[in-house]
Amino acid sequence: MPIIAPTLGRRLPGELIFAAPRRFTALPRHGNCLSVERFRCLHTSPPLYRAPVEPPRPVRTNETRTKQRYSPRHTGSAAVSLIASAGLLSLFAGLFEPDTAPRDAPSNAPPDDRDPDLPRFRLSDVRKHDAKSDRPWVTYEDKVYDITDWIPAHPGGDVILRAAGGSIDAYWDIFSIHKSPHVYEILDQYLIGFVDSADLVDGRPLPEQIEDPFRDDPPRDPRLITMTEKPRNAETPLEELTASFITPTDLFYVRNHMWVPKVDDPDQHTLTVELLDGSTKEYTLNDLKTKFKPAKVTAALQCSGNRRKDMTTHAHKKTNGLQWNVGAISNAVWEGVRLADVLADAGFPLEQARAGDTEARHVQFAGEESYAASIPIGPALDPRGDVLLVYAMNGRPLPPDHGFPLRALVPGHVAARSVKWLNRVVVSEEESQSQWQQKDYKLFGPNVTDPDWSKAPAIQEMPITSAITAVKLGDWAPLPPETKEQNMSTQPNGNAEKTDRRSDTQVARSNSAGSAATPRGRRASVAGYAYSGGGRAIIRVDVSLDNGKTWDQAELIDDCAVQGPNQESPCSGHKSWAWQRWRYEGVIPLPDEPRGSRADARPDETKKGLEKEDQDHEDGKRCQTLLVKATDEAYNAQPEGYDAIWNARGNLANAWHRVRVCSECESKKE
Ligand code: MTE
Numbered sequence: 001m002p003i004i005a006p007t008l009g010r011r012l013p014g015e016l017i018f019a020a021p022r023r024f025t026a027l028p029r030h031g032n033c034l035s036v037e038r039f040r041c042l043h044t045s046p047p048l049y050r051a052p053v054e055p056p057r058p059v060r061t062n063e064t065r066t067k068q069r070y071s072p073r074h075t076g077s078a079a080v081s082l083i084a085s086a087g088l089l090s091l092f093a094g095l096f097e098p099d100t101a102p103r104d105a106p107s108n109a110p111p112d113d114r115d116p117d118l119p120r121f122r123l124s125d126v127r128k129h130d131a132k133s134d135r136p137w138v139t140y141e142d143k144v145y146d147i148t149d150w151i152p153a154h155p156g157g158d159v160i161l162r163a164a165g166g167s168i169d170a171y172w173d174i175f176s177i178h179k180s181p182h183v184y185e186i187l188d189q190y191l192i193g194f195v196d197s198a199d200l201v202d203g204r205p206l207p208e209q210i211e212d213p214f215r216d217d218p219p220r221d222p223r224l225i226t227m228t229e230k231p232r233n234a235e236t237p238l239e240e241l242t243a244s245f246i247t248p249t250d251l252f253y254v255r256n257h258m259w260v261p262k263v264d265d266p267d268q269h270t271l272t273v274e275l276l277d278g279s280t281k282e283y284t285l286n287d288l289k290t291k292f293k294p295a296k297v298t299a300a301l302q303c304s305g306n307r308r309k310d311m312t313t314h315a316h317k318k319t320n321g322l323q324w325n326v327g328a329i330s331n332a333v334w335e336g337v338r339l340a341d342v343l344a345d346a347g348f349p350l351e352q353a354r355a356g357d358t359e360a361r362h363v364q365f366a367g368e369e370s371y372a373a374s375i376p377i378g379p380a381l382d383p384r385g386d387v388l389l390v391y392a393m394n395g396r397p398l399p400p401d402h403g404f405p406l407r408a409l410v411p412g413h414v415a416a417r418s419v420k421w422l423n424r425v426v427v428s429e430e431e432s433q434s435q436w437q438q439k440d441y442k443l444f445g446p447n448v449t450d451p452d453w454s455k456a457p458a459i460q461e462m463p464i465t466s467a468i469t470a471v472k473l474g475d476w477a478p479l480p481p482e483t484k485e486q487n488m489s490t491q492p493n494g495n496a497e498k499t500d501r502r503s504d505t506q507v508a509r510s511n512s513a514g515s516a517a518t519p520r521g522r523r524a525s526v527a528g529y530a531y532s533g534g535g536r537a538i539i540r541v542d543v544s545l546d547n548g549k550t551w552d553q554a555e556l557i558d559d560c561a562v563q564g565p566n567q568e569s570p571c572s573g574h575k576s577w578a579w580q581r582w583r584y585e586g587v588i589p590l591p592d593e594p595r596g597s598r599a600d601a602r603p604d605e606t607k608k609g610l611e612k613e614d615q616d617h618e619d620g621k622r623c624q625t626l627l628v629k630a631t632d633e634a635y636n637a638q639p640e641g642y643d644a645i646w647n648a649r650g651n652l653a654n655a656w657h658r659v660r661v662c663s664e665c666e667s668k669k670e
Contacts, residue, residue, distance in 0.1 A: 112197045114142070120196040123209050130165030137192070138168045142203055145190040159370035166211040174213065174231065174258055177435065216262035218400040221250040227322045231256040232401060235327030241469040242529050242581050245559035245570060246298075247330035249394045254401045255303050255328065257436070261368035261421045266397075266405035271389070273346040274426040276360055281346040285405050288389060291345070292337035297386045298560075298570060299411035299577035300531050301418060303328035304441050304459055304651045307467065311653035315642035319650025326467040326657070329531065331579050333572065334409045336390035339363070339425070340381050348427055354381050364426040365408045365419035373417045374432035375410050375460060384535075384574035386411050389422065411577035412535045414459045416441050431458065446646045462533025464638055465654035466541060466582075466630035471661060474523035477587045521587040522663060526554075528582060530630035535575025540631040541582040546589050547625040547658075554584040554628070580630075588661055590622035623662040 112120075121144050129137035135148045138160070147160060154160045156175065163171050172178045199205055214230040224234035235253045263269060271283045283291075305321050306328035312319045343363075344350040353360060364374040379385040388409040391398060398404040403420030410417040416436055431437050442456040524545065530538040541554040559581055560571035571578055616623055629638045639645050642655045 114194050118191070119193040121193050122196045123199045123205060126195070127165045131161040133165070136161060136164035138163050138166065139195055139205065140168050140172070140187065142195045142200055142205070143191055144193045144195060145187060146192045147190055150186070150190055156370050162213065162369075163211075167205060167209075170210060170213050214259045217260045220254070220401070223251060224254065225325070225327060227324065231258050232260070233322055235324055236330050238325070238327060238469055241327050241330075242527055242579075245331060245557075245578070245581060246394060247332060249332070249396065249399060249402075252330040252332060252393075252402060253301075253303070253328050255415065256401065256420075257371055258369045260400045263400075263405055263421075269405045269423070271342075271406060271422060272424045273342060274424070275343075275346060275348055276358075276427055276429070279347060283342065285391060288337050288342070288406070289391065292341050294335060295338050295386070295388055296333060296335050297388055297409060297411055297573035297577060298331070298333045299386070299409065299573065300329055300331040300579040301409075301415035302462055302465075302531060304414045304416060304462075305649075305653075307465065307653035307657070308650035310655070310657065311642045311646060311650050314655065314658070315646040317646055319646070319653075320648055321650050323650075326469060329529070329579065332393050333395065333570070334388060334390045335392035335395075336388040336406075336409065339387040339389055339408070340383065342389060342425070343381075343427060350381065353377070354383075359429055360427045361429050362427075362431050364424075364428055364430075364432040365417070365422055366424040366426070366432075367403075367419045368421035368423050371419060371421075371436060372432045372434035373419055373437050373458075374428070375413060375417050377427075379410065379413070379460075386535075386573045386575070386577065389425075411573065412461055412533045412575065414441060414462055414533075417460065440649065441651060442649070443647050443651050446644060449648050451648065459651060462531070463652055463654050464530070464532040464536070464538075464630055464632045464636045466528060466530035466538075466628050466638065467657045468526055468528040468626060468628050468659045470525075470527045471626065471659065472525040472527075473588075473661070473663070474525070477521050477523050479521040479587055479589050520592060521589045522661075524586060524588045524626075524661075526584045526586075526626060526628075528628055528657070529579045530582060530628075531579040532576075532630070532632035532636060535573075535577055536632040536634050536636070537576035538580035538582075538630050539633050541580070541584075542629050542631075543584045543586075544627040545586050545624065548627055552584065552586065554582040557581040557583060576633075582628075588624050588626065590624055590663060591616040592622075618662055621662040623660055626659045626661060627656050629656040 123139070126137050126139055126144060129135055129146070135146055136151070137144055137146050139145070147154075147164070151158055151160060160168070160171075168178075177183075195205055199209065212230075214232075217230070217232060220232065220234065223237050223240065225237055227233040227235065232254050233256060236247060236251050240248070240251050266285055269285050271285075271288065272280050273283065274280045303324060305324045307324065307326055308319055308321055309323040309325050312323060340350055348360075349358070352358065358377070360377045362374045362376055363380040364372065366372040375387070380387050386409075390403070390407050390409045391405060393399065393402055398407060403422065406422045407420040408418050408422050408425075437458050439453045441459045442451070442453060443459065444451040444456055526543060526545075528541075530541050532538060538556065541556060542551045543554045544551045557580075559578070560569050562569050629640075631637045639655050642653065645652070645655065
C-alpha cells in the first residue's frame, strides 16, 4: 500500500490535497487522479513543501549588466591626498601598488567620476591583502578598505578576515545587520581607494571575481527539501521523516546560518575552554577522545522554526523566517564527551557549582564561523542533563553540515543551542551576546509586531509538539451514519453521554465489516512524531480522523525497546530526549456528496464562516481533516490553534497538527 505524504501547508484556491511523493510521480495519471493499487483515485499536486523563502539579495549577472567599462580617470601613485581616513591612509601609502597599466576601455564607457584623489586598485592587488597579510583589505561594492585596525573592534570578531583579500558584499548579504548607516560610517573610516575601473562592469566587480563564502560547503543528499542553498537550510523529506526511529544521517535536517567551515586537519582542531577567572585550557579532538569517558545520547534536534509554515497558514498572518514544514526535526544517536567532565578538567569546581556555590550562570558556545549561543549553567552541569561535546553521529564522525569535527549537543533544548563547529566554551556570568541568543529565538505576545528583544528570555527547553507525517489510504469502508447516535444515551440530567468507550472511528471500523451500508470512508494508516523538550516523555498521542468531532489514541511505538538478547536499547541518555513515533489505523469518514450545510458541523460553524479546511467538499472532492495532538509526562498539551500563539518570528509553532485529506472517487467493492 502506498504511503502518501500529506501536504501540510498553505492551500490556495484550486490547490490539491496531497503532495505527490516523489516515487509516485511516474505512475500513470487519469485526469486529475493518480491510480495506485487499490487507491482508486487520489488527487495529487506538485509537492508543496518548497515554501517560498526570502531570496538572498540577487547578485547581478553578466546578462543583467550593461557590459560597459569605466575608463580610468585616475591611476594615481601612492602620493595621494586623503579625506575620510586621512591619518590611516598615509600610514599605508607605501604599501600601495596601484595598477597603472593601460587598459582597453571601450570608448563609450561611462566616466569614472569617483573621488579622483583616492587611488584605484586592481582586484589582483586586493587579493594580496588576504587574511595572512599584515594589512588585510576588503572591498565593498567598488570601494577598497584596509580593515587592519577594525578587526580588533569588529563585534563579530575576526570572522571578517574570511573576506580579507576579497569582497565583503556576500558576507553582508548574510549578516544583513551590517547594512545600516552606522556600519557604513564605521567602514568609511577605513576607505583607502576604489576598485580600478578595469575590474568593474556597471560599476561593480563581476560576480565571478567575488569569492563565494559557501565555496567549501559539502555536497548534499538531493532528497533533502531545500529551503535555501546558501546558507544551506533543508528539511528531511516527509516520506522519510518517521520511516525510521533514527534519521539517516544524510537526511537529517540542516540549519546553517552561514557557510560550512573548512576543516583541513581535524586533528588540529582545538577547543578552548575559558572559566570565570579568565583562565583557559585547550583540547585537541584527540584529547577529548582519549582523556574523557565517551558518552552516548539518543536525541532529537528541532529547530525553533519547525512548523512555522503551519503557523503562517493557520494564523493567516505572515511570520518572518524560513517557512519550514514539519521536517525541521530529526533524531540521531550522538557520541562525544560530557561537557561537565571537560569543564571539571579545565579547573571548574564542578561539585561546588552543582551544590549552587558558583557565580557562573551560563555556558557559552562559539562556532568556527562566528555563530554563538549559550545555555544556563543548570542543565550544563546536571549529571542527568546529558549535555555533550559531540564528535560522532549515528556511529560515524559528524558530517560537515552537522558540525564536523565538534559540536555541542544540548538535548531537550531548542537546537539553536547545539552549536556546530564548536571551538570555544566559556563559563560566564552572562549569556552569549550573539544575535542568536539576544534576538531571533524569543517569543512575544500575538499583538507584538515590533518586539523589544531585551524583554523576553531566550528559548531554551522546547515545548510539546506533534505532527502527522504519513497517511496511508486503503480501501473504502462503510461508515454507518447512525454510528454516533447508536453510541449515545441520554442521561438523567439530559446530557448526551457516550456509553461505548471506543471512539466513533473504531466503532465504525468494526461495524463496517458486516455492514451493507454505503461506503463513506477510507481505511487509513496514519503515522507521525511527537516530541517534548526538557526530556519529558510523551505519554499520549490523540488522533482525530473527523476534524475533532471524535478522538482516539494512537499507538506509541516502542522504539526504545531492547531488540534482542545482548542488544542495547537504541535509546541512550538519562531522559526522554528522542522523539516518539506513533501510528494509528482507522476509517476516515468522507461525505457522500456536496451538501449545502453540514448536519454534523460544530454548533458555532456556518458554511459561510468555515475555513476551507473545515469544509467537507472542495472542488467536488470529498474532504476530511485529520488532527493530532500530544501530551507529555508533565501533562503539557498543545494549543488548539495558532491565533493565540502567533508571534512575528513564527517560533515554536506547536498547535494541533491538521492535515487535509480528499478523495473524489466512487468506491468500488474490493
Ligand atoms: N551552529 C553553528 N555554528 N552555526 C549555525 O548556523 N545553527 C543552529 C544550531 N547550531 C547553527 C549552529 C540552529 S538554528 C539549529 S536548528 C541547529 O544547529 C541545526 O543543527 P543541524 O543542522 O545539525 O540539524
